[in-house]
Amino acid sequence: MNVLTPLPELSAAPEDGYIYIEDDFLEASTCEALIQFGNHRKENFRPAKVGKGGLKKLKKSIRNDKIFWIDDWSPSPFIDVQKKLTLLQQALRREMLPIKRFESHLTFYKPGGFYVRHKDRHQLSPHRLMTAVIYLTPWKPENSGELIVYRNPEDPIAIQPIQGRLALFESHLEHEVVKTHGTRWSLTTWFRDDLSFVLGT
Ligand code: OGA
Ligand code: NI
Numbered sequence: 001m002n003v004l005t006p007l008p009e010l011s012a013a014p015e016d017g018y019i020y021i022e023d024d025f026l027e028a029s030t031c032e033a034l035i036q037f038g039n040h041r042k043e044n045f046r047p048a049k050v051g052k053g054g055l056k057k058l059k060k061s062i063r064n065d066k067i068f069w070i071d072d073w074s075p076s077p078f079i080d081v082q083k084k085l086t087l088l089q090q091a092l093r094r095e096m097l098p099i100k101r102f103e104s105h106l107t108f109y110k111p112g113g114f115y116v117r118h119k120d121r122h123q124l125s126p127h128r129l130m131t132a133v134i135y136l137t138p139w140k141p142e143n144s145g146e147l148i149v150y151r152n153p154e155d156p157i158a159i160q161p162i163q164g165r166l167a168l169f170e171s172h173l174e175h176e177v178v179k180t181h182g183t184r185w186s187l188t189t190w191f192r193d194d195l196s197f198v199l200g201t
């Protein structure tokens with residue numbers, strides 16, 4: 001994504017939801033640097049939880065990925081990513097989305113990892129407007145681990161988690177991560193319409 005290749009217009013998206021895929025959003029070298037960063041901080045990764053605030057629960061039957069919230073964007077591999085996500089945020093604002101900020105975590109699934117069908121926009125805190133997932137691991141079809149988006153529940157869309165690819169979709173859309181047979185690293189971002197700086201809400 002750069003300023004010269006604008007996002008397809010939101011107004012031109014099907015009424016039931018916006019999905020946009022961009023390959024080579026991140027260069028392979030940046031993806032590898034992010035994985036390396038993650039690998040060096042494995043002990044700081046926490047099992048991801050489900051729900052919100054005081055209702056947050058560890059539920060391995062729903063998701064079994066491990067996450068690392070990014071609160072410092074200054075380490076070198078993050079600088080490029082933050083720039084790109086800021087451009088993406090600008091592009092989304094030009095589409096009249098009232099986005100105030102974004103929050104991101106690195107995500108790691110071991111072989112066998114999955115995340116059952118869910119929405120990222122919580123009923124009690126509907127502040128996540130758009131979800132952006134950037135895939136970091138080189139992908140082979142036998143790895144599976146596709147993202148399935150149920151924009152039309154009768155005709156779900158499968159997105160392969162190819163290294164460098166960006167998948168952007170409205171956070172109210174139901175989606176799932178099918179079981180991955182390989183290690184699966186990604187960087188997940190939510191563009192939000194609130195200003196609270198409490199991470200992980
Ligand atoms: C999530 C999620 C999708 C993916 O983290 O909420 O649904 O493809 N991720 O990793
Ligand atoms: Ni999700």
